[in-house]
Amino acid sequence: MHATLTRVTDRIRERSAKLRGDYLARIARMNGRQRGFERMGCANVAHAVAALPANDKLRIVAEKAPHLGLVTAYNDMLSAHQPYEGYPAQIRAEAHRLGATVQVAGGVPAMCDGVTQGLPGMELSLFSRDTIAMGTAIALTHDVFDAALLLGICDKIVPGLLIGALHFGHLPCVFVPAGPMSSGISNSDKAKVRELYAQGKVGRDELLKSESAAYHGAGTCTFYGTANSNQMLLEAMGLHTPGSAFVHPHDELRTALTREAVATALNISGRVAGQAAKPIGHVVDERCIVNAMVALLATGGSTNHLIHWVAVARAAGILIDWSDFSELSAVVPLLSRVYPNGSADVNQFQAAGGPGFVIRELLDAGLMHEDVLSVAGNSLRPYAFVPRAVGQGGEVLREPMPAASGDDGVVRTAAVPFSATGGLKLLAGNLGRAVIKVSAVPEDRHIVEAPCRVFTTQEAMLAAFKAGELERDVVVVVRFQGPHANGMPELHKLTPPLAVLQGKGFKVALVTDGRMSGASGKVPAAIHVSPEALAGGPIARLRDGDVVRVDGVAGTLQARVPEAEFDARELARLSADEADVNGHGLGRELFAGLRRNVLSAEEGAVTWL
Structure with missing residues (x-):
């Protein structure tokens, strides 16, 4: 062992x-x-088996x-x-x-x-x-x-x-x-069409055709x-x-x-x-x-x-x-x-x-x-x-099981692995604790350091991308996405535009207190940042232009801001209108109690304690 x-x-x-x-x-x-049916009162048993066929009632009650x-x-x-x-x-x-x-x-x-x-x-x-x-x-x-x-x-x-x-x-x-x-269309082909759509190079019809060939x-x-x-x-x-x-x-x-x-x-x-x-x-x-x-x-x-x-x-x-x-x-x-x-x-x-x-x-x-x-x-x-x-x-x-892999481009032995270490890594620093899925990220992208651009919604980030405001080395920060704020949604729609920016040669990373899809791909993403912004986490102190370092090698997540200055900053807060949007519509009101009581992401986002 x-x-x-x-x-x-x-x-x-x-x-x-x-x-x-x-x-x-x-x-x-x-x-x-005792066994359930012996432990229960007769009325309880009758209710439990009322709709069953007679043979099943006999097996349960008489034959046990x-x-x-x-x-x-x-x-x-x-x-x-x-x-x-x-x-x-x-x-x-x-x-x-x-x-x-x-x-x-x-x-x-x-x-x-x-x-x-x-x-x-x-x-x-x-x-x-x-x-x-x-x-x-x-x-x-x-x-x-x-x-x-x-x-x-x-x-x-x-x-x-x-x-x-x-x-x-x-x-x-x-x-x-x-x-x-x-199997349908390959996942890589699907991802390419998504990136082309994000750039406006193909239309909705082409995108729907691709998605329907994948999920079919x-x-x-x-x-x-x-x-x-x-x-x-x-x-x-x-x-x-x-x-x-x-x-x-x-x-x-x-x-x-x-x-x-x-x-x-x-x-x-x-x-x-x-x-x-x-x-x-x-x-x-x-x-x-x-x-x-x-x-x-x-x-x-x-x-x-x-x-x-x-x-x-x-x-x-x-x-x-x-x-x-x-x-x-x-x-x-x-x-x-x-x-x-x-x-x-x-x-x-x-x-x-x-x-x-x-x-x-x-x-x-x-x-x-x-x-x-x-x-x-x-x-x-x-x-x-x-x-x-x-x-x-x-x-x-x-x-x-056969000794050899059926395809060593897909599965390998422990003696000759794809990597000596696992696919997930903990990040820690003055922005809190987060995780990154390094196994999907090219090795030359495991470390990204760049000025950040801060958003409170994924829609705002997508709008900035479409307006050409992110055409540079950038760490995109999307905060107020934690379990307390809005139930910690996956921010999967951010992947195609970030992949487009990375494909243009820019150094790009994402930092968020939200989640990414289990299918998140090749863009380095420091996710599940804890404590979250709404709980007073230091991610709420970031300002546009702060240099942020996401280091999947050393395992650090750092704002390159002097410590005294960073600690003295006021925490950003959601406006009343933003908080209201997060709490209402399509049944979200019913989950207000869970949002109030939920533990942090690292504690499993548990709501029953």
């Missing part, structure tokens, strides 16, 4: 001892109860068969979630075949960030995570289930489901993915953004059936893996002879969280998870911070290049070896904990194998 992995894990365990101990004690108390709860994020607004439409019937049929019963315990909201990018709805996106967690809790609080199946894929949905499930830490849980859409069918978007990073992390945490992350929705293996997920949930429910229960709160321990962090770094995954997985860990009584990510990043090699870190999409990543190849390499290099619980056993090793569907019954067999 690598010494740094051991040291970081031990530090997290020590830091979390009291919180984790209290969490495990709560699980122990819940595990000592295992009973599974299904929490689904199905809607057909999200291409990734559209395949879930038929899953309840498929899961129910498989459960019946195995002598169990299933109920859809509840549905949770699932918004598409691709639809809301750059629009007011994006200001609800981050808070949708904790809303989903609460929806998961409402579904599971019926409290009649022996285990749960969780159906979700995209950006805030998986973290929300996971946070909600961890608050039911006594309950065994299995996540059930649905797979990516087939059922399944997850094929770039390696937050949604697909979710799937990689769930594999590394042992919460999927092994190897199920990136199998196409219409592949026969996908159907077999979904059926296997039902059997897996039963096997870990504690209701099958000879099989011990595996509550999710025991599976997700300090080692499991570190494995997820390592998987994120080794694949150059989404920066959003430096927020989400802090919150996930907190839900399991575990305290992590950006320093932990940074220390691991110094020793975890970058093993994959998938857009925006390269030109490949997730289908090419899967074909080259995918999560199983990466996990095998990290385990063999001593950079992941192997001796962990998973839904598939008492080790992470099964996640380093390749699943295959065989026979008429759709049985799943697993074969050893």
Whole structure:
């Protein structure tokens, strides 16, 4: 085991001892109860089974068969979630075949960030995570289930489901993915058209044609953004059936893996002879969280998870911070290049070896904990194998992962990585703490120092770009975008104009207390700046023309202003009209309480404490 992995894990365990101990004690108390239907009053039981077929009522009440709860994020607004439409019937049929019963315990909201990018709805996106967690809790609080199946894929949905499930830490849980859409136009070609549109060289019709060729069918978007990073992390945490992350929705293996997920949930429910229960709160321990962090770094995954997985860990009584990510990043090699870190999409990543190849390499290099619980056993090793569907019954067999990558331009061994260090880095300095995704940025752009131009909205920045005001070396600062200010939207629409400026040879960087998309690309971006401007963070002291240094090598974020002068400056504030715009319209009023109570980005933007 690598010494740094051991040291970081031990530090997290020590830091979390009291919180984790209290969490495990709560699980122990819940595990000592009678089964749900025996514990409930007769009227409660009658309500619970009222709409079920007579055979299911008999199995539940008289035969005391295992009973599974299904929490689904199905809607057909999200291409990734559209395949879930038929899953309840498929899961129910498989459960019946195995002598169990299933109920859809509840549905949770699932918004598409691709639809809301750059629009007011994006200001609800981050808070949708904790809303989903609460929806998961409402579904599971019926409290009649022996285990749960969780159906979700995209950006805030998986973290929300996971946070909600961890608050039911006594309950065994299995996540059930649905797979990516087939490959369309290449991500690099899509990005080029976006840049041409930002320059006014192509029109809306050409842009829509390009976007429609990229996002064209059922399944997850094929770039390696937050949604697909979710799937990689769930594999590394042992919460999927092994190897199920990136199998196409219409592949026969996908159907077999979904059926296997039902059997897996039963096997870990504690209701099958000879099989011990595996509550999710025991599976997700300090080692499991570190494995997820390592998987994120080794694949150059989404920066959003430096927020989400802090919150996930907190839900399991575990305290992590950006320093932990940074220390691991110094020793975890970058093993994959998938857009925006390269030109490949997730289908090419899967074909080259995918999560199983990466996990095998990290385990063999001593950079992941192997001796962990998973839904598939008492080790992470099964996640380093390749699943295959065989026979008429759709049985799943697993074969050893090939020693060599299927495409070493996409996935590499730990012995010959793309980079000796991980894809994410902590920045700190007199502007606060931030993170940068260096894996997607050309090496000659890891350090940018230039005068800044300060904005309070992305619309103002886009207007300045169109007016030609940014045609120079510049650090673009977009502040008052943190969770307190407006829910910390992704500022994805800034990427094309910044890429245009960089393409013209200018030294360009972004500094913001907001988020960037998990698909953020080649422009250096110091994001999640904490404390945020509205909370009095030093980013609120910046003025147009201040020289700012973003240094992804040394890990610093600095305003080159004399210390006494900088500290003496008044903090910029939002006007009453600006604050009103952030708080009203399209449902934003309903989230005012979350904006007031939310913790900082580095604390996971948690709203439930």
